[in-house]
Amino acid sequence: MADGTAISCQEVVEVVTDYLEGKLSPDDAAILEAHLKLCEGCQFYLDQMRITIAAVGRIEDDEVPAELHDTVLAAFRNRRV
């Protein structure tokens, strides 16, 4: 069983992305997961990160400037002719 105290919370917040991207070594991932079992604060942090990623995925499209929109749409239409 990996030792969850081998990593501090301060270190956890710096490797969450590596963890979520599956880029931690199996040993390091095991340590992180053992830490999460012990530490509610880091569990909450990881949840916050997941919620953040979900929120980023739901932002609305920016408004395309009208002139740009009209120019490219006209070109797209002309392509058909």
Place this chain on the structure above:
Amino acid sequence: MTQSELVETDLLAQLRAGDETAFEALVARQYATMLAVAMTYVKGRAVAEEVVQDTWLAVIEGLDRFEGRSSLKTWIISILVNKARTRGVREARTIPFTALAPEDDEPAVPRERFRGRDDAFPGHWRAYPARWHASAETAVHDRETLQVVVRAIAELPLAQQTVIRMRDVEGYSPDEVCKMLDISEGNQRVLLHRARSRVRAELERYIDG
């Protein structure tokens, strides 16, 4: 074929068939990312917008020749990068993308939120981050909360904006992002990490007050 490859094939067929709705949706969906990429090469929003426009014109022209060796969106971004680079050279503004990555060692969470070295539990949270389970639904659906996210992204350094948009808004794979931006995998991950950490911090400020 994967789900995203199927969507891509459909999209390409729709564009080739002259489906305006599909085209407009794609232009809108890609706009902010394309603008962020262009702005890393050229100076000023107006020039970046021209680069985006020129890119679409080239895409429209090349649509029938596109052979599908890369994904459609990757192809579009590669045209954009070429155009932006050429324009950037003309403006004598050739900063490599990686140079836009911050050099400083900015922590994901401010140091003062952790216990100090002399504490019995060094590096441990002083106070736990809040449990967001109850706010999760709101966070991903509430317009106002999503506006906080939009603003947080807009304030990120351009390289971070580009990477978080490509990864978490557009859903490109790490590999695709590295190829499109010509950056290493490690660099891509650092930019993503910084970007997500900052957006989380802004959300925390908003949700927890």
